Amino acid sequence: MAPSRVWRFVLAMLVSMAACAEPAEPSTRVSLDLGLGHEAQTSPLFQISPESTVLYLPGLQRLQGSHARAQLQGFTDWRGDAGLTVSLSGDATFKRSGDTPDFDFMSLSMQPGVHVPLGRANLGAGVNLQRMDVAGQHFRDVRGLQASWALPDGPNLWAIIAETGTYRHSGQLADLDALASSLVLQRQIDHPWSGATGLALSMIWGRERNQRGLRELSHRNFLVGATLDGKLGDLFWTLRPTILRSTFDDSAFASEPARRDRTTLLDLTLEWPLTANQTLRLELNQVRNRSSTHLYDNRYQQVSVGLHIGL
Numbered sequence: 001m002a003p004s005r006v007w008r009f010v011l012a013m014l015v016s017m018a019a020c021a022e023p024a025e026p027s028t029r030v031s032l033d034l035g036l037g038h039e040a041q042t043s044p045l046f047q048i049s050p051e052s053t054v055l056y057l058p059g060l061q062r063l064q065g066s067h068a069r070a071q072l073q074g075f076t077d078w079r080g081d082a083g084l085t086v087s088l089s090g091d092a093t094f095k096r097s098g099d100t101p102d103f104d105f106m107s108l109s110m111q112p113g114v115h116v117p118l119g120r121a122n123l124g125a126g127v128n129l130q131r132m133d134v135a136g137q138h139f140r141d142v143r144g145l146q147a148s149w150a151l152p153d154g155p156n157l158w159a160i161i162a163e164t165g166t167y168r169h170s171g172q173l174a175d176l177d178a179l180a181s182s183l184v185l186q187r188q189i190d191h192p193w194s195g196a197t198g199l200a201l202s203m204i205w206g207r208e209r210n211q212r213g214l215r216e217l218s219h220r221n222f223l224v225g226a227t228l229d230g231k232l233g234d235l236f237w238t239l240r241p242t243i244l245r246s247t248f249d250d251s252a253f254a255s256e257p258a259r260r261d262r263t264t265l266l267d268l269t270l271e272w273p274l275t276a277n278q279t280l281r282l283e284l285n286q287v288r289n290r291s292s293t294h295l296y297d298n299r300y301q302q303v304s305v306g307l308h309i310g311l
Contacts, residue, residue: 028076033069035281035306039103040064043298065100069093069304083117087126106133113146124148128165140176141168155190167208175212182206182221198229215250216259225265240267251293260292277310 041064045057071094077087090110097103113126128144144165151158161184169176185203192199206221225242241264248259268284287300 026076026078028074030072030074030311032309032311033071033073033281033306034309035069035283035304036066037069037283037302037304037306038064038066039097039300039302041298041300043296044294046295063100063102065097065103067095067097067100067103069095069306085115087111087113087115089113102135104134104136107131109142111146115148121149121151124150128163138170139173142166143168144180157186157188159186159188160184161186175210175214176217177211178208178217179211180206180208195232196228196230198227200227202226216248216252218250219246219248219259221246234272236271236273238267238269238271240269241265242267253293256293258292259296261289261296262291263287263289271308274307279308281306281308 040062042060042062045059045061072092073090075087075089077085079085088110091107092109093105093107095103095105107130109128109130111126111128113124115122115124117123124147126146126148128142128146130140130142131138132140132142142165144163146161146163148159148161150160162182163184164179164181167176167178167180183205187201189199189201191197202223202225204221204223204225206223208217208219208221210217221244223242223244225240228239230237230239244261244263244265246259246261246263248261251257251259264287266286270282272280274280283302283304283306285300285302287298289296289298289300291297
């Protein structure tokens with residue numbers, strides 16, 4: 001079946017299942033985040049020799065600037081007969097940096113899905129649609145198909161999520177077009193120990209194949225991450241350490257071996273409730289990427305403060 005027909009079939013299936021859901025009032029959640037932040041990124045200096053050789057120079061080049069951002073998120077679901085649930089989630093994120101337009105970012109996404117019980121487990125299928133703009137220019141369109149399996153274990157949960165999709169770019173970025181697939185194994189634990197309210201452990205295997213035959217842009221990924229939530233008095237905190245390994249099929253430079261990246265990420269979020277529907281949020285983010293191709297070595301840091309509003 002052609003990819004366009006697959007998309008039409010899946011969307012028609014979701015619409016028909018939504019029509020079967022009960023006309024009862026849906027469960028809906030909407031939130032708005034407003035914030036200010038500062039971010040910085042560093043990478044090695046380099047130049048191209050007359051012989052077209054890449055020469056790495058001592059030192060780093062730095063890109064930094066302040067930004068304002070807004071994020072609107074929404075989720076709703078309809079419950080039908082025999083446990084059938086049809087859901088729709090969406091996200092709109094806007095970030096604007098007057099000092100450094102390279103940091104400008106916009107993302108629009110929508111995920112319709114359907115879930116049905118199977119014994120003690122739950123099976124799900126859905127669509128992931130996304131548009132991303134970077135530095136004021138259209139960057140990527142994503143279309144993905146998702147399948148999920150979730151098994152409650154008392155207050156805890158096991159989950160497996162598989163996704164396959166396409167990345168589409170326009171103009172000079174068309175060489176980045178790719179087919180992507182991923183498999184996620186997740187374990188969620190409620191109140192793992194005193195002071196911690198939740199723990200989520202994730203393992204992700206991913207594969208991206210460049211559709212223009214550029215092996216230096218095709219790669220395999222393996223990610224191990226954790227999300228730990230806790231509470232200290234009126235303060236809520238979240239810590240997210242992540243390790244990512246990427247192995248590319250080739251290098252962009254003939255004199256170097258196939259590129260390999262090692263990325264570590266650390267995110268810390270602190271939240272103070274102000275009212276029943278408003279929360280003050282402080283976020284710290286740090287990323288360090290080490291690459292066998294020094295051109296891609298970089299550090300990224302961000303600090304931001306924002307207001308989370310439940311609508």
